[in-house]
Amino acid sequence: MKKVLAFDIDQTLNVAKTPITDEIASLLTKCLDHFEVCPISGQKFDQFLIQIVDRLPNPTTEQLSHLHLFVAQGTQYYRYQDNKWQQIYNYPLTDEQVQKISNTLEQAAKESGYWEEDKLQPGDEIIENRLSQVTFSALGQKASTDAKYAWDPDCKKREKIVARAKELSPEFDYEIGGTTSINAITPGMNKVFGMTHLLEELDVTKEDILYFGDMTQPGGNDYPVVQMGIDTITVRNHEDTAYALKGILGIL
């Protein structure tokens, strides 16, 4: 019997960068009665609140105590304690690292012909400092979901940018995630980092965890979890995840 259900967010619990559906919200809340629930994603803390926590239907303090937020690929960890979300740890990048990664991604995208600054909405940005990682979002954060889906469905554009970025600054790792994103990190600061800390913080073993992700193929941002030897369910979208959760909750 698994003790922990861990989830990628984008495309696993939601339509990338949008709040989870009522169905997923209800299923996750039920899961909190039986499992430790650990969303882990490259996104920032405020997006965990907007996309997941605020969508849960009237969770109790007891239920929230079983929700563990592994922000920025688990380089930041938040728990609900004393009636508020508290940061338990944080491993940020240095200012120099952020600057170098930002310059590298911009140059690589420009040289690849995929620097789409003209398509950005006002106030939006392509490169975002998420403290523990730097994220490239080809069309910015505010682009429509349709536009994001259409931009790079086969990941070929991002693979080209990543190949060039690796030549320019090989000391960093670059992972493809979501629909238009590339996450740049220092080596090891990927989901393995988050999952390793999860094991420690929750005092569980790899065998206790069941992980859900949509990018479990080599090069995808969920692949490091597969490589760790954690049991993984590959989903295409949140409908697949809902189907699997209903099965899990149904047999309890």
Ligand SMILES: [Mg+2]
């Ligand atoms: Mg994903």
